[in-house]
Amino acid sequence: MDLEPLWKEYKENGSVAARNKLLAEYTPLVRYTAQRMAINLPKSVQLGDLIGVGVMGLIKAVESFDATREVKFETYATHKIRGAILDDLREQDWVPRSIRQKSKMLKNAYVELEKKMGRTPYDNEVAEYLNLEPSEFEELLGDIAPTTIVSLNEVIFTGEGAEAREVSLIDTIEDKDAENPLDRLSLEETKKILAEALLALPENERQIIALYHYEELTLKEIGIAMNLTESRISQIHSKAMLKLKAKLQLKM
Structure with a gap:
């Protein structure tokens, strides 16, 4: 699916509909990132919680992404998703x-x-x-x-x-x-x-x-x-x- 029209519609016109479609398109990236991170975390850390926090990272990624910087969105979004999850883990102080x-x-x-x-x-x-x-x-x-x-x-x-x-x-x-x-x-x-x-x-x-x-x-x-x-x-x-x-x- 060519997402360029959606990006253009969102970035140029602030279309909420385009933004939501972009979020839906990239949501699987949140689950994939959270699942890989969960492998190295204690079982007490729930995957669902990681995904929930990761979605917030994805939202920030979509809102702040600058296509003119020649960085793939998937790379940029993965960093934001991981960062959001890691920030949340640190704030929760889940280590005994x-x-x-x-x-x-x-x-x-x-x-x-x-x-x-x-x-x-x-x-x-x-x-x-x-x-x-x-x-x-x-x-x-x-x-x-x-x-x-x-x-x-x-x-x-x-x-x-x-x-x-x-x-x-x-x-x-x-x-x-x-x-x-x-x-x-x-x-x-x-x-x-x-x-x-x-x-x-x-x-x-x-x-x-x-x-x-x-x-x-x-x-x-x-x-x-x-x-x-x-x-x-x-x-x-x-x-x-x-x-x-x-x-x-x-x-x-």
């Missing part, structure tokens, strides 16, 4: 407090050791710092996996004082139009810091970050591609996200 405490403990360990050593600590050094056996350290990484699902959508602050503004980590490595030169400069600095942090990760950790957050593969699919179990991929992903957050905390 005990898991968040473990995650905070681990992140603080990475921060303190990197501050002391001037480099990213090795697994055995973090385990020793926390008085854990290697097997206990690996188990802990698995336990905190839920806290890293939305990590690149977590809010950080750029700038200081009156110039401070909120951005998400994912926004710092996407092409977005900054509102003014100061915002642009702040985002560029954050982008540089995050890029350096990503490059400092071992190759397998960088690959998992890329496949999960940018190629949007599930942990199971990544495991198949890398010939590792899903639980092992989850542990490596958790470790990589902790390292990134520790580096960002030290440099911002």
